[in-house]
Amino acid sequence: MVAFPIDKQVLSDRTFEAITALIYEAIGLSLNASKKSLVASRLGPRIQRLGLGGFDDYLALLRDEAEAAEFQMAVDLLTTNETYFFREPAHYQVLEQELASRSNKNAPLAVWSAASSFGDEAYSTAMLLADLQQAGRIGADWHILGTDISHRVLLAAKEAVYPEDRLRNVSPERLRRYCLRGEGPAQGQAMIQARLRERVRFGQLNLCKPFSGIGPFDVVFLRNVLIYFDAETKRQVVDRVVATLRPGGLFFLGTAEGRVPAEVPLTVIVPGAFRKPSKV
Template identity: 70%
Template sequence: MSGLSDGTFREFAALMHAAVGLSFNDSKKALVSSRLTPRLRRLEIEDFDAYLALIAGDPQGEEFQTAVDLLTTNETYFFREPAHYELLQRELLAERPRTLAVWSAAASFGDEAYSTAMLLADLQQQGSIGADWTILGTDISDRVLRSACAAVYPQERLRDVTPQRLKRYCLRGEGESEGLVQMHPKLSERVRFGQLNLCQPIETIGPFDVVFLRNVLIYFDAETKRAVVDRVLTQLRPGGLFFTGTAEGRVSCATPLQALAPGAFRKALAA
């Protein structure tokens, strides 16, 4: 199979940027090649030009979605960046809200949404928040959303979940399902998932009290990052909490934010 040429890579990058906002500069050529080469071999496609023609012909199709999945799916696990959950807990203990709506805007396989659900269920049980809380998880990938809806995870992904929470909220697989964990219905009934492209206009799905937009901005260029952040923040109520990945740097946006900690912000109250 022939390699990925510079010209084909740039055409591929332009297609991904136009369709879903993903940004691949020249330094990402090796990454794109390494992630897509096994797919081409599986499909018995001889070169990247032919694969580009295949996905460009149907940007809404299944194979295009597969390419997006291969290029954007990274490691995810429960309670990633635990300082954010600690800050969220402190804020909720201080506010003691009776209702709460949370949005996991780049939900991937649902680890983040269910981590948050465990925390909120604990706080509800303690009487620190009301019983009226919900979590929405969205992602551009239909494949990862199907997995999130199934709510079944390799046990390794829950390595940072306390034994107490594992006992309360997880069902361990047996026999052929050994090594897998399923979320308890008392969590999954609180969490719903839906497909959403952050680079397109967002209908009114909020307002939310908490929004997670973590570890997705790395895929966008500076202009797209600003547009995505401001678009997402229209769904967060004034005074609400906003979380980004701590490795993603300072958030650049027009919406006024108060920095609370690395990757943690409060949306300014309306004047």
């Protein structure tokens, strides 16, 4: 396969529609015909860097489920990225403080990232918990569940390969401990190390429908997903999710989402961080 100059690459209507359909199916992002030139300009340099023959070859790559990391790279190139490691760092500070103050530091710890997307949130939490374990502030019995409605983003989450910019809020020490940097065609990407990936499992789940068989959890993240739902659906989703929390458990929403009505009264710790009552 021979690469050709970027100015010679042509994105046909058919290939544009196929690429945008994949993106829409995975993350719900709609790119209409007016975005064709944007798609071409964002993906063209990536195609050239990979040494591919053009947009049709890149489409074939995106359709290959074994290339989940490349699909994620395409999503990042086509969006104003709002998914990244240690987003809303105040929440991780609250989590660290709350866990370190538990009376039984060796008690099992279960965390749920309920709208995990590509896994940034789940692996950020895993880095924090691994650090706390190493410092003797929590025990070794902890695990994280990440769920999402999109099969394709879950494949990428399991692969755990990320554009380096997504890890811009990860400290150099954590990057050394928990990440492997790519070389060659993988330059500009980083993989989460196996010892951390083993702590996180992913599964498909639709929050808008009743579910069972998961939990109970000590910590639940439900951040930056409720904005897609109407008021009644928000209430139903929050009630379902909070029901999986143990009494006294921690519940996190996106800071900009405010406070969503819930059947169980929640105590505010900081904006977006709540505690479920110890007795319900």
